Amino acid sequence: MLISAPSQLVFDCTYFSPKEFPVMLMSYAIKKQATVFRHQTVESPEDYTLQVKGKCEYLYGNYPLYQFQVSLFPPPTGELFPKRTGTFLSGRQEKDAPCYCRPCSLCRPTHESLWSLNQPFYIELVQGSKVNADERMKLVVQAGLYHGNEMLCKMVSSAEVNVCSEPVWKQRLDFDISICDLPRMARLCFALYAVIEKAKKARSTKKKSKKADCPIAWVNVMLFDYKDQLKTGECCLHMWSSFPDEKGELLNPMGTVQSNPNTESAAALVICFPSVLLHPVYYPSFEQVKGRHLSADRFTNFASCGGKGALPQLREILERRSHTELYEHEKDLVWKMRFEIRDQYPEALAKLLIITKWNKHEDVAQMISLLQSWPELPVLNALELLDFSFPDRYVGSFTINSLKKLTDDELFQYLLQLVQVLKYESYLDCELTKFLLDRALANRKIGHFLFWHLRSEMHVPAVALRFGLILEAYCRGSNYHMKVLMKQGEALNKMKALNDFIKVSSQKATKPQAKEMMHVCMKQETYLEALSNLQCPLNPTVILAEVCVDHCTFMDSKMKPLWIVFNNEEAGGRGVGIIFKNGDDLRQDMLTLQMIQLMDVLWKQEGLDLRMTPYGCLSTGDKTGLIEVVMHSDTIANIQLNKSNMAATAAFNKDALLNWLKSKNPGEALEQAIEEFTLSCAGYCVATYVLGIGDRHSDNIMIRETGQLFHIDFGHFLGNFKTKFGINRERVPFILTYDFVHVIQQGKTNNSEKFERFRDYCEKAYMILRCHGLLFLHLFALMKAAGLPELSCSKDIQYLKDSLALGKTDEEALKHFRLKFNEALRESWKTKVNWLAHNVSKDNRQ
The missing domain is CATH 2.60.40.150 (C2 domain)
Structure with missing residues (x-):
């Protein structure tokens, strides 16, 4: 805490060592052109005083002093946000000195309220x-x-x-x-x-x-x-x-x-x-808010709205499937029956908060007081309250309390959204920040990804201060992990420098020559040291022991992504591949893969394992990031081209995929590979349809040698399909070509039993996701703060509501999906034409 006298500022230095405090104090003194005095009689840092041009100024602007102090010098106790104790002048607190701590009874005027x-x-x-x-x-x-x-x-x-x-x-x-x-x-x-x-x-x-x-x-x-x-x-x-x-x-x-x-x-x-009064005006404290609440209002409201006769109408409003805005008389009913909502429908808190008149302080007092007795919410409903529509601080505290029951695995699943929600916070000191830091310091995996989610957006001026302070608080609370993260940062810097070198070299030399120069560069001692013995940023449980220079290369696309291979000692020397991208925004890929991973979790909870491959993807900076290489896999395009004589006919070679699987899985292993293909194809058909994944050509659909199909490169989603000359190039709900069906039916045209089993997998997977439709809506809504081009407003989420048929009954939704399934199968020839154009275009570029 900081107390000012008419001509000097005195600092509480309880948490500063004698060596640390003068550094901070002198920095501030130079900035403010102030004079620093040090009492010669004692060595304690509490005896420094500061005179600032004869007047009092608040240190570090609008931000709480203790936050900035903690970000520079954490207290020995390890607390991240310590409560500051009072500082006294001459053994007593100055009567007229304004207090710069958080408001309390000593500094608030009690005779006047806002x-x-x-x-x-x-x-x-x-x-x-x-x-x-x-x-x-x-x-x-x-x-x-x-x-x-x-x-x-x-x-x-x-x-x-x-x-x-x-x-x-x-x-x-x-x-x-x-x-x-x-x-x-x-x-x-x-x-x-x-x-x-x-x-x-x-x-x-x-x-x-x-x-x-x-x-x-x-x-x-x-x-x-x-x-x-x-x-x-x-x-x-x-x-x-x-x-x-x-x-x-x-x-x-x-x-x-x-x-x-x-x-x-x-x-x-x-x-x-304006200065409305001679003294400062404060928003009422909780005690004052509580004083405005009339407990007798409960019985008055219940009687005035028709008593028990109004309960069926209230239930219909709260359980309404459509998301249309309520009429005024419906809002009045919801407000009057707010106590019944608390007791019988507590999960509907969001609807009550939405219709609360926040521009009427009497209603605000009622809502805040009611919130104190509200039952703890399930995580699904608590996530909804993190939205920007609910900024009240009491609602925020209630929400975080409801989220504290999240396990570490559950918290990790939603971490990407929680970091984005930080952008909605109006002040640096908030419950969400403290919650995330607390859990990050208690779990290294959460701390690892919290660090990189924050670090990847430090180039954004609007969040640089907030994210920087949180990063510093985390690193100083975990000194050992900070060293590990610094090692990863050094490796990424080397990758970026190498990528810049390749971009220049590839313009002047052939690919083999540029690749040779890349290897020469990587064999330098500084590169070998930086790219060896580090935790993998994509998965901190994987140790990248030694870079395999001779297996490294770069890809042919415009940004020349690096393909880097490492030895992994803990996995018996098995290779680990990483793609480093510099020039592409990977945040949309991260979100899509997070949703696919969540779908996989939800399906497995219902006993349905669709053999998904949610590979690792991590944004690490401004249009830079890493992608996990799924080893022993190839693209549909390469498989078709290798099994065909001409690019023009490759897309229509229905035997290419099955023959490739036969070559990789001889004998009895083929049946298991086809089962893996069938399950994974069902999973990705449903996932890509629900998420509206666009730009689906044969180069961003891959198959593992074990048979698992998976999709990559998610530059377009939520129905933002590619167009050319104003014509939609993708006119099918999802990719289900006849060569896929040929594999599912084991190469037999009359094997309808296998295909019907595949259809059943798709329908079951779709209905499971639909049961969790609100979770997907809430998670996408929270990502609006990320500023992704295809997810910037509520209208962008409408695609999810339509694809999951959330306004329909289960029977209607299943009928809806069956129509889409039949359409995808019937119109698959359009996909083939699109793939043909892609293959020919690719062949012409090579």
Whole structure:
């Protein structure tokens, strides 16, 4: 904790050694041009004081002091977020010195509450800076108040001003909401845009000319600081220029509340929060919130909504299959029967939270108080509450408590989404961060992947500070693992340097020559040392003992991915292959493979093992990452081409796959290989259909020598199929060609029993996934924060709802899938034509 006197700052150094503290203090002193004093009579670091230009300034801006201290120097106790104790001046706490700890009874005014302030909320829009736009246009600022995705009141717009580098408004923006009704997690969102002057008439009519709006930048800011204090005074907000993909939306409430760190060139807005009182105003404490709750309201509400007679109507609303928005009278019924929902339908908490009026503090008090007695939720329902639509901090704490029962394996299964959800958090100190760090420090596997999920996005300015602090907290809490991770980082740096070298060399030399140069480079001592004896980033249980230089090569695609082979001593010297990619975003592949792995788990829980191959894939940085090589496998394209004389006829050679399997599995082993093919083909037919996997050609479908079929390269999903000249190239629900059927039927055209068994596998697999449809919807919804091009808004998830037929009965859904199955089989000739075009194109490039 930090306490300030009128002319000096005194630091609590309980967790700092005498050597560590002066470093931090001098760094701050240089930055602030302050004077550092050290008492000569004692050696304790508590005796350093700092004078900052005769006035008090908060150390490290808007972030909690103890977080930054922990990120630099962790306490000897090993705690990640220690509770700071009070520091006293001259043996007592200064009476008038403001406290910079989290708000408590010592620093909060008890005689005034935010909820007693009925005046309308407003801010002053002062001016802008570094604005770049066409001088023939006018500048406008749009502002809106949001709680999650919900707009709290009508948005307001500024007056139009002439375009210049530093436009001036000095305009008061009034919002149609009282200060007392501002929710704790309210955020103020701004959008700066330009309009064409001649569009004024169009703007005055009912049909606005949207084409006249030219977005320039956006920025968000919280109304309350992390101490629960309502912000006051002038604030400069550096804006972001990249807008979300949502068409027609200028405001970006889901965006970060951090200002753009690129202050040198980013456009900025200067606003001023009003000082509504002479002293700071705080959001009510939990005790004050609880005081507003009227327990007698339960019986009044139940009677007023019809008592037991309303229960069937409530059940119908809560169990409704469709996801349409409720009517107002239905919302009223749900709200009035919130106690019955808690007691009988606790899993429906999300629906209750959605219809809660967060812009009415009386309703907020009721909801927060009710939440304290709400039963713990199953994990499925708790995951739903991690969505951006539920930003309230009490909801967040309740959600994390419900997730604490996750086993390590379950947590690992959802870790990718949990890291993305961190982007929704408004403050560095949050329950989700502490939960993830706690579990990561207790389990090395979780810690390993938490590190790389965070590290892979450190190039993103909006999350660099948050992710950097979490990374540092984890590494300093696990010093031994930090050394292991550093070794992996060095190996990745060498791979990137090697890839850059290959990209240049391959333009000047033939592939054999470039490959030879690659081997010469890898045999250097620095490369051999970096690429030997390290944990595999894809799987930390695998030790990459020694790089096999002579087996390494690079692939022919544009980015020249590296194919690197290692010896694995623990597996009897068996080779381990890794593909290093530099220039491709692997996050969508990671998500797809995570879903396939989850499907495999759900099927196995029901006794259905479809022999899936969810190989490893890990994004490690900005468009860089690793992919596991599935050894002893080949692509459909290569198998067909090797068994055919011409590329043009290869795609129609139905015997090629079966003959290849016969060559790899002689004698009695063939029957088992065909069974492996049958099971895995069923699994991937269902998985690719449900996920809407696109770009399915013969080079990204592979078969292992044991018979297992699997798909690779997931650059398109959720129904985003490839088109050429405006024509959809993929017009089948999933890939089920006659040569696949030929293998399933063991080469016999009349073996319908085997094919019907395959169909039964597909139908059973589909119905199992449908039972877990909400889980897939929640996990994809949480990934919206990742910013994937094909998963940026709720509309993108509609494909999943349609493919799983979530609005239909089980009988209707099964009929729906059977129609898709028959369509895939009937239209498989279109797939063959597509594969033919791919093979010919590939043959021409070689």
